[in-house]
Amino acid sequence: MRAYLMELVGTFFLVLTIGLVSVQGAQLAPLAIGFALMVMVYAGGHVSGGHYNPAVSLGAALRGALPTSQLLPYWVAQLLGAVLGALVARGAAGGPFTVAPGPDAGTFAALAVETLFTFALVTVVLASATAAATKGNSFYGLAIGGTVAAAAAAGGAISGGAFNPAVGVGAVLVDAFAGGAAGHVWLYVVGPLLGGALAAAVFSYLHPEG
Numbered sequence: 001m002r003a004y005l006m007e008l009v010g011t012f013f014l015v016l017t018i019g020l021v022s023v024q025g026a027q028l029a030p031l032a033i034g035f036a037l038m039v040m041v042y043a044g045g046h047v048s049g050g051h052y053n054p055a056v057s058l059g060a061a062l063r064g065a066l067p068t069s070q071l072l073p074y075w076v077a078q079l080l081g082a083v084l085g086a087l088v089a090r091g092a093a094g095g096p097f098t099v100a101p102g103p104d105a106g107t108f109a110a111l112a113v114e115t116l117f118t119f120a121l122v123t124v125v126l127a128s129a130t131a132a133a134t135k136g137n138s139f140y141g142l143a144i145g146g147t148v149a150a151a152a153a154a155g156g157a158i159s160g161g162a163f164n165p166a167v168g169v170g171a172v173l174v175d176a177f178a179g180g181a182a183g184h185v186w187l188y189v190v191g192p193l194l195g196g197a198l199a200a201a202v203f204s205y206l207h208p209e210g
């Protein structure tokens with residue numbers, strides 16, 4: 001239960017940060033998002049693994065670092081945290097917050113960006129936080145947060161920059177209840193989960209020793 005609560009709390013603060021910087025149009029939004037994830041990973045990595053992302057949990061389960069019986073509860077906790085974070089961000093900022101592809105971005109481009117950068121994120125998580133060769137390191141949070149910051153800066157304007165089904169679904173659901181569109185929500189489920197699964201497969205090939 002402690003792990004599930006930690007996943008809810010960490011995802012909540014990640015989505016809250018994304019929502020607030022998005023509504024305010026903060027110039028350093030990618031850095032803020034990356035740092036928010038980094039500190040929450042350090043805060044909860046020893047409790048739950050610090051996933052805060054269903055795609056990361058899927059990759060960890062496929063890699064053998066998370067029991068498959070815990071995968072669904074992790075997803076539920078992450079989605080609840082994301083919905084709560086989106087609600088609070090919307091109320092605190094006084095404006096709508098959602099995740100959506102850029103106005104000039106094609107569907108394939110948005111899906112590719114979500115898949116590829118989630119692949120990069122999950123690869124970094126597995127390599128820095130679960131591999132035997134990096135066990136006990138102190139840089140895993142910085143590596144994970146830095147990956148998200150780079151992904152948001154590089155691909156956010158194309159795909160919306162979720163790289164996380166909980167972020168995408170939570171934000172879009174809250175916006176849809178307020179009258180927004182939800183037709184693109186599948187991008188933030190299919191792309192990241194595909195990226196997470198591919199990352200687990202590649203990790204297993206590159207690290208046969210575990």
